[in-house]
Amino acid sequence: MALLPLSLPFAELEVGHHLYWQIGNLNLHGQVFLSSWILIGALLALVVVGTRKLDRDPRGVQNLLEFMWDYLRDLARDQIGEKYYRDWLPFIGTLFLFIFVSNWGGALIPWKIIELPEGELGAPTADINTTVAMALLVSLAYFYAGLSRKGLRFFELYVEPTPIMLPFKIIEEFTKPLSLSFRLFGNILADELAVGVLVYLVPLIVPLPVMLLGLFTSAIQALIFATLAAFYIGEGLHESH
Amino acid sequence: MTWLLLAEAAVPEGGLFDLDATLPLMAVQVVLLTFLLNSLFFRPVGKVVEEREGYISTSLADAKQKLAQVERLEADLTEQLRGARQSAQTAIVEAEQEVDKLYRDAITTAETEANRTREKARREIEEQREAAQSKLMAKVDQLSSQIIQRLLAVS
Known part of the structure; x- marks a missing residue:
């Protein structure tokens, strides 16, 4: 910053600074919650406005919501299968919508206008806590789906097709949430x-292509996360015999 | 903006990979969001979309059934039309034949009538001629006998 003659108000880089909220002896990243509440509020507002008057002949926002619903249903149905996708559609769909809204909201909303005492607002998915939370939820959902569907026979999938796979399959259970969370976190943060x-370097026009690319990767990351989550759950439900 | 700092206690170091209570709270938040979106978005919209899909498929089946019915009726009517055309055609042919026969009958009757009249006339002429001839012959005989008598008388 010392090299620049004037400091630009919208161009400051802060990495790893958080607005800490302390409840008891628990630390929370306030900026993540603030931006996520704003984005969840926007999402819920859209949903509430769109579903206020549902009609057989869709009009206005209902079209958009039905398009979203159809898209998410196809995603869940392709990965989980015709039989069980209904139970998991809300979870997969919520993951997709939350990640999508977070990514795009983080990129499109000029957060820097709102000044925080510490840290800065941004995409909630650029915080490792959020992505790890969702990845762990996916793992939980995967185990829940498998165990509730097949009981203890769920663990047969560790020794299929051969018991040699056992260590790899066990490692996989750890790498799945790890890769899910770090992929999303890394992409959005990067x-x-x-x-x-x-x-910071060139404030005008030049960042635009990168911003557009960012919007593209953001959408793709939401799709990847939701698709992989659906795939893992589908794998847990899969009947091999 | 100081209200955002809930407590001014010792602030942790921070960092990119700073995992703390944000994680479980965010998980709870996502789960809550799932339930909220399920009741606000996925269930109602799904109901509407699936109802429409059902409506469309039943309408489609209905329309298909009606179409089949229409096609059946159409075939039926075409069949009837063809029958009617055929019977009309035969009626026309029959009428034509009838007319033809009547015409020919009339012609034949007229011809025979004409022939008969002609024959009768011919016969009458013949008779009259015959009668005239025989009368003439009688006259000739009479005259010749008279000539003979005269000649005989002269000599």
């Missing part, structure tokens, strides 16, 4: 940093 650095 996108924010790339845009941030470019804006």
Whole structure:
């Protein structure tokens, strides 16, 4: 910053600074919750407005909601299968919508206008806590789906097709949430940093292609996370015999 | 904006990979969001979409059934039409034949009538001629006998 003659108000890079809320002896990242509440509020507002008057002949926001629903149903049905996708559609759909809204909201809303005493607002998915939370929920859902469907026979999938696979399958249970969370976290954070650095260097026009690319990867990351979550759950439910 | 700092206690170091109570709370938040969206979005919209899909498929089946019915009726009517055409055709042919026969009958009757009249006339002429001839012959005989008598008388 010392090299720059004037400091640009929208171009400052902060990594790893958090607005800490302390409840008892628990630490919370306040900026993550603030931005996630704003984005969840926007999402819920859209949903509430769109479902206020549902009709057989859709009009207005209902079209958008039905498009979203159809898209998510196809996603869940392709991965989980015709028989069980109904039970898991809300979970998969919520993951997709939350990640999508977080990514795009993080990229599109000018958060820097709101000044925080510490840290900065941004995509909630650029915080490792959020992505790990969702990845662990996916793992829980996977085990829940498998165990509730097949009981203890669920664990047969560790020794299929041969028992040699056992150690790899066990490692996989740890790498699944790890890769899910780090993929999302890394992509969104890297996108924010790339845009941030470019804006810092050249504030006009030049960052736009990177921003567009960021929007694209953001949407893709939401799709990847939801698809993989559905795939893991589908794997847990899968009947091998 | 200081209200955002809930407590001014010792602030942790921070960092990119700072996992803390945000994680479970965010998980709870996502689960709550799932239930909320399920009742606000997925269930009602799904109901509407599936109802419409059902409506469309029943309408489609209905329309298909009606179409089959229409096609059956159409075939039926075409069959009837063809029958009617055929019977009309035969009626026309029959009428034509009838007319033809009547015409020919009339012609034949007229011809025979004409022939008969002609024959009768011919016969009458013949008779009259015959009668005239025989009368003439009688006259000739009479005259010749008279000539003979005269000649005989002269000599």
